Amino acid sequence: MLNKLRLLTPGPTPLPEEVRLVLARDMIHHRKQDFVRVMERIQPGLQYLFGTSQQVLPLSCSGTGAMHAAVTNLFAPGEKVLVIEGGKFGERWREIAQSQKLEVVSLVLENGQAVTAEAVREALAADPAVRGVLVQASETSTGVLHPVHELGAVTRDRDVLLVVDGISAVGISPCPMDAWGIDCLLTGSQKGLMLPPGLALLALSARAWDKVRAVGPANFYFNLLAERDKSLVHQTLFTSPVNLLQGLAVSLDLFREATLEGVYRKQWALTAMARTGAASLGLDLLARTHFTWGLTSIRLPAGIDGSLVLKAAAERCGVIMAGGQGEMKKSVIRLGHMGHVDWSDVLAGLHALKTGLAAAGGYSAAKSYMEEAVHAYEEALDGGYPEMRA
């Protein structure tokens, strides 16, 4: 009670009150007109969010379920794919591809590094049998933003599908599917969309749909063609997560009101704020040049145990952040600033970070890191976000 709880993790994110009140509504039936109206209402908003004229399909699963659905519907066993492994979620693409018995070529990157279009071009030239590139728009485990807009230019003229996990990118940083030549874009509900987890969203390009038809149904639960047929009549194939879809309708209204450009501008400014604040505290950033706009990954000084930082930040300040993943579990702090989060939350996050550092035996002489952070926020908000052209 004495400190408000602030969830500053890379998902789930805090929920707007408008969404929460809808989540609490009594049930409607998923095969009746009231539900059809929800489905009708969300489709234009989803297409706006995804930047696509294609149907965006809601799926009853986590984001990983949508990744599984993408791989098993788009590629037949034995086909070859190129996986960009820049962290835990790149590894997950590989594991799913292997479970579908695909042949996997991996481009393994160092932690904090983004893939380059040149490296992908070379890999495809070296291996003409590759039929898909599986990549994260934002690698949530490291906070790296891969240059998806440049990858589309490589894959769009080849017989290679660009499959993008947009879980911590959609609704956070630009990822316009059609303009960038993305063949499959997917996300989960608990990141930019400001909803609880349990709902995934997925869209395919026209040529990706052709491929799904050619591969044929591999999967009873994740049958994208059958799901699409239902979606076109404002239904879902199986019972859908009704209250999350009702919440989604509200969330999409909020996006339309703020505009995508407005949201990206805010996310860019929060990122500048978090990066400046961390740097002012004397801390290194994991992703130096290609960083995502929904979280900031901060390297801890040698000898500082991140779990102690997180513990003190939570107990003394009420701020919940995340540690690193895998080998970086205790050496990295991930400060989330996606979803229903604003500048004052990031300010609280920076104070909690300093408090946590001190509790874990660290030291920072920084006196004006908060002012510098707020200044960076205001400057970035005025300056606007960098263009990423396909």
Next chain:
Amino acid sequence: MLNKLRLLTPGPTPLPEEVRLVLARDMIHHRKQDFVRVMERIQPGLQYLFGTSQQVLPLSCSGTGAMHAAVTNLFAPGEKVLVIEGGKFGERWREIAQSQKLEVVSLVLENGQAVTAEAVREALAADPAVRGVLVQASETSTGVLHPVHELGAVTRDRDVLLVVDGISAVGISPCPMDAWGIDCLLTGSQKGLMLPPGLALLALSARAWDKVRAVGPANFYFNLLAERDKSLVHQTLFTSPVNLLQGLAVSLDLFREATLEGVYRKQWALTAMARTGAASLGLDLLARTHFTWGLTSIRLPAGIDGSLVLKAAAERCGVIMAGGQGEMKKSVIRLGHMGHVDWSDVLAGLHALKTGLAAAGGYSAAKSYMEEAVHAYEEALDGGYPEMRA
């Protein structure tokens, strides 16, 4: 506004206020201590509900996702299973089994008929290669209750797994997994559990776990062994539907307070009430002897279009019921009385049914059908529900 909306369908069902308020809570993180506490809290309640000492696993999917998970984890392609096809959901077992490339033997039943233990015994004797029996405890499409307690006696001494879809049975009518020799029991959140859809629950017997180990991981998203390992440390394999799990904790508290026996007694009495009311209205019931306790399937007189009945019931009385499924779409009304529904809701349902019938051109001279229905309810509540011994 003039009529309250009453959802009397076979799922989703109305939600208790206690549950709805929890669904509206702001997010907690699924990898932190607050969530671990939710997982710790639900496990004993789930074991009580399922009647098992085994771990009950929450899955982020609809009930069909759990059916898919069961089949793909329990049986390797080429294995033979016996499917009890007594309606749409029996057909779904067959379709999932076929998609996993199992060899399927079907016992096809007439609408409204339950399978008999004798028929299953004969089918297994005729085909010793069968390794599993796939059945619904309650076939939601027809309202038939299959005698699962008798089937366990047939399968438990053979090398045959009894796989039970308990979607409209768990928390509605007795289905104690361990006592009845069920090898796999699964359900969804939106029926007896009084939650929105989007969460499934599944448990396996010791010998079913052995089988899962022998079959090996078939499926990245539905990997039950890996899910179990996580569950034992109060976690989930992937991001879980956090707010549904928080709602589940409240729902399970309500079950513990009311006791399972109390809930079954109520469900039995509501069933007696609905059946008596429909019969007093001069209507036939689809399931004559083996009927489920959470919905009542009512045959309409020839010439009456069920869609008109449903429409008038909704518009004039605010009562949402369901039609039949498949070929029975317009000739059957399914009056749901599971979940957070009580006698006064069923009373409203019966009045809406009469109103709908009249609007669709039907006629009933019944004058005291409501009183008869309430009397049947009270008598059944006093008398208690029939025992079903394994």
